[in-house]
Amino acid sequence: MSTVTKTENPETDPRVKAVFDDIRATRKSDFINNMWLYLAFDADLLEKTWGEVKAVMATPSALDPVVKEMLYIAVSVTNGCSYCAHSHTAAAKAKGMTTEQHADLLRVIALAAKTNQLAVALQVPVDAAFDADRQT
Amino acid sequence: MSTVTKTENPETDPRVKAVFDDIRATRKSDFINNMWLYLAFDADLLEKTWGEVKAVMATPSALDPVVKEMLYIAVSVTNGCSYCAHSHTAAAKAKGMTTEQHADLLRVIALAAKTNQLAVALQVPVDAAFDADRQT
Amino acid sequence: MSTVTKTENPETDPRVKAVFDDIRATRKSDFINNMWLYLAFDADLLEKTWGEVKAVMATPSALDPVVKEMLYIAVSVTNGCSYCAHSHTAAAKAKGMTTEQHADLLRVIALAAKTNQLAVALQVPVDAAFDADRQT
Amino acid sequence: MSTVTKTENPETDPRVKAVFDDIRATRKSDFINNMWLYLAFDADLLEKTWGEVKAVMATPSALDPVVKEMLYIAVSVTNGCSYCAHSHTAAAKAKGMTTEQHADLLRVIALAAKTNQLAVALQVPVDAAFDADRQT
Amino acid sequence: MSTVTKTENPETDPRVKAVFDDIRATRKSDFINNMWLYLAFDADLLEKTWGEVKAVMATPSALDPVVKEMLYIAVSVTNGCSYCAHSHTAAAKAKGMTTEQHADLLRVIALAAKTNQLAVALQVPVDAAFDADRQT
Amino acid sequence: MSTVTKTENPETDPRVKAVFDDIRATRKSDFINNMWLYLAFDADLLEKTWGEVKAVMATPSALDPVVKEMLYIAVSVTNGCSYCAHSHTAAAKAKGMTTEQHADLLRVIALAAKTNQLAVALQVPVDAAFDADRQT
Numbered sequence: 001m002s003t004v005t006k007t008e009n010p011e012t013d014p015r016v017k018a019v020f021d022d023i024r025a026t027r028k029s030d031f032i033n034n035m036w037l038y039l040a041f042d043a044d045l046l047e048k049t050w051g052e053v054k055a056v057m058a059t060p061s062a063l064d065p066v067v068k069e070m071l072y073i074a075v076s077v078t079n080g081c082s083y084c085a086h087s088h089t090a091a092a093k094a095k096g097m098t099t100e101q102h103a104d105l106l107r108v109i110a111l112a113a114k115t116n117q118l119a120v121a122l123q124v125p126v127d128a129a130f131d132a133d134r135q136t
Numbered sequence: 137m138s139t140v141t142k143t144e145n146p147e148t149d150p151r152v153k154a155v156f157d158d159i160r161a162t163r164k165s166d167f168i169n170n171m172w173l174y175l176a177f178d179a180d181l182l183e184k185t186w187g188e189v190k191a192v193m194a195t196p197s198a199l200d201p202v203v204k205e206m207l208y209i210a211v212s213v214t215n216g217c218s219y220c221a222h223s224h225t226a227a228a229k230a231k232g233m234t235t236e237q238h239a240d241l242l243r244v245i246a247l248a249a250k251t252n253q254l255a256v257a258l259q260v261p262v263d264a265a266f267d268a269d270r271q272t
Numbered sequence: 273m274s275t276v277t278k279t280e281n282p283e284t285d286p287r288v289k290a291v292f293d294d295i296r297a298t299r300k301s302d303f304i305n306n307m308w309l310y311l312a313f314d315a316d317l318l319e320k321t322w323g324e325v326k327a328v329m330a331t332p333s334a335l336d337p338v339v340k341e342m343l344y345i346a347v348s349v350t351n352g353c354s355y356c357a358h359s360h361t362a363a364a365k366a367k368g369m370t371t372e373q374h375a376d377l378l379r380v381i382a383l384a385a386k387t388n389q390l391a392v393a394l395q396v397p398v399d400a401a402f403d404a405d406r407q408t
Numbered sequence: 409m410s411t412v413t414k415t416e417n418p419e420t421d422p423r424v425k426a427v428f429d430d431i432r433a434t435r436k437s438d439f440i441n442n443m444w445l446y447l448a449f450d451a452d453l454l455e456k457t458w459g460e461v462k463a464v465m466a467t468p469s470a471l472d473p474v475v476k477e478m479l480y481i482a483v484s485v486t487n488g489c490s491y492c493a494h495s496h497t498a499a500a501k502a503k504g505m506t507t508e509q510h511a512d513l514l515r516v517i518a519l520a521a522k523t524n525q526l527a528v529a530l531q532v533p534v535d536a537a538f539d540a541d542r543q544t
Numbered sequence: 545m546s547t548v549t550k551t552e553n554p555e556t557d558p559r560v561k562a563v564f565d566d567i568r569a570t571r572k573s574d575f576i577n578n579m580w581l582y583l584a585f586d587a588d589l590l591e592k593t594w595g596e597v598k599a600v601m602a603t604p605s606a607l608d609p610v611v612k613e614m615l616y617i618a619v620s621v622t623n624g625c626s627y628c629a630h631s632h633t634a635a636a637k638a639k640g641m642t643t644e645q646h647a648d649l650l651r652v653i654a655l656a657a658k659t660n661q662l663a664v665a666l667q668v669p670v671d672a673a674f675d676a677d678r679q680t
Numbered sequence: 681m682s683t684v685t686k687t688e689n690p691e692t693d694p695r696v697k698a699v700f701d702d703i704r705a706t707r708k709s710d711f712i713n714n715m716w717l718y719l720a721f722d723a724d725l726l727e728k729t730w731g732e733v734k735a736v737m738a739t740p741s742a743l744d745p746v747v748k749e750m751l752y753i754a755v756s757v758t759n760g761c762s763y764c765a766h767s768h769t770a771a772a773k774a775k776g777m778t779t780e781q782h783a784d785l786l787r788v789i790a791l792a793a794k795t796n797q798l799a800v801a802l803q804v805p806v807d808a809a810f811d812a813d814r815q816t
Contacts, residue, residue: 001539002259003361004374031265038258042375049254056243062236067203068244071210075248077665078214080352080760083255084248085667086266089683100198102684103722106665107192108204112211112220114658118185119219121621121650122174123138123629129167130222131409137811139633140646178647213393216488216624221395225411238412239450242393250386257349257378259357267681273675274531275769276782303537310530314783321526328515334508339475340516343482347520350486352760355527356520358538372470379464380476384483384492387443390457391491394446395410401439402494403545485801488624493803497547510548511586514801522794529757529786531765546803575809582802593798600787606780611747612788618751619792622758627799628792630810644742651736652748656755656764662729663763666718667682673711674766
């Protein structure tokens, strides 16, 4: 059940096929998950979204791929995105997140949510020491 | 400006003093940031909150201390907690987060927020392949 | 599965019947969706909620009905409300939202979520030029 | 006060200068607001973010520019982003949003937040009639 | 600094004056806080918002006035609304919330945010026993 | 469907068994809900989470147990946590929340979400009168 109709035979559109081919090549897998199948209702949205996901998540950068997946989980959980919690937890495990790291991740995101509430509830003033301009 | 009155001379309460002493010893610094100064209005809340922060963030675990600070930032930013964004970005830098890692962190949390919106807007059904019970 | 029991034969309560009659007349349809069937557990809550929805969404105003539905979707998606994303996307389509407009809506709400994260993560200070009092 | 240090003389970096020049040309104004000044700490992030904002917000599309700004406000307010609420309300006014439309916008986003809470609190099951696949 | 211009002499509008008079009479105080001063830019929005706040918060109902203020704080903090955290904490204190109750409130909302994260991160399936229809 | 595999025979781990025994004793019921069954994948996380829930929710304190459950609902609904909305509404009813109180709770959390949006959209400046330090 979704808010857009899943396109039948989406790869008859060459722009969609090109993206799906790139997803398969990048991931070395034939599996295309629902996110992309549903985004295919608009080729431009599909192309740009995959382009950005590939550039940020599938390209070597200053952060380790597993760390990036864990950050993705942290945001997705805080936003309450069920699909994203599922897909990125699966991705993090596929990239090597251990059960111990998973539990540790949960500890940090649960604690952060808790102290976020306390800081907002108390309306704690920001310390001058945290000002990046002052730290220079 | 805060929702509780900042306690004057909080360390006259021995429970508060013990927590502040432990903060200083753990961080090897005399600086006590406002979060703890304001939480001191209730010694129990102060003790338990610091106890959990110390256990999760200042104790060796499956995740690197810098990674844990970056996860903390990801949650805090998603929750819109200004104080927490400031304090944990400062902490991440103090623990070694480079400018390149900071930019990479921003790329991931911005992208995650974006695809979270798309997945929720489309109400993408969760793929059976993401079921942890099936993965066993 | 819900947190309140769905009332059987809710229209035996004349206040509920009056609201349901008004929903049918306003929408020129016999269909009463679950939101109202479940809210019927408390006649006052049902009456006041429908009254406000009718006044804001079904009464001519400064904004076009389709625009109002798209704004409703933007808020509902950002709040992660699955029911609301479904019901208001269906409503927007019924009121004339095209597939191109739908894709454009998704582009804007995804981009907004992304730059919201960046602005909060950076804690960008508000420019004086944005002060409404200064703009007078 | 921010989490990154504002770059002094950012336009000595040609990539930053190119983006700032494009912002000025696109907006026909010399004013560069803080969002871009702070993002300039990382030229790649600045380029890509501006590129996307320009493509979505400053390029003719299926939705009216004022409507897109109002959708941006709806998301930003729901996410609690102070900077974004300020900058996009100013932008919407600059693009022609009237006071009556502004009040109407507030009515819709306030009502949406309210009924979102009710739908989530009641855990209202999604009606089969809202399934996009069924609507085909 | 706000997104609308604060109306000068708002009580020259008889609809605004009537609302302000009712606020003063209901609260037995001459103080009109900024929320109402800024909402006065649109008399309809002011009237309807105050009408609902008065009906829900200043009218005897099934819940105690202090409890209602604490619930208001819980929502406001979770939504990250700084103004609302301030105004409703002040209101709760004015209506009798003790320091012990305040600390207890913080404990509950911090714990709830924490376990919310865990439940979402784990995507815990809802137990059939929680179904209200089954509980009848 | 979950992001961790539900442990089979979790009580073969003595730490898990001890927590489950304490849950059963505290609640005077044999029913262990899914939250704890899934958290059992990490004994430390299970122990600490239950310990905190028990200390805050099942120990006499300045707030009434039903009030604490209603606050929990308010946070959970605002965070969009489906599991938590279900479990804590069931808990509140079990502890005596009446239908009238439930409807009143919904009225307050819906109104709070609405005025939160208005305050953020208007960026209402906090009144000096709300400063706790000034109130002393």
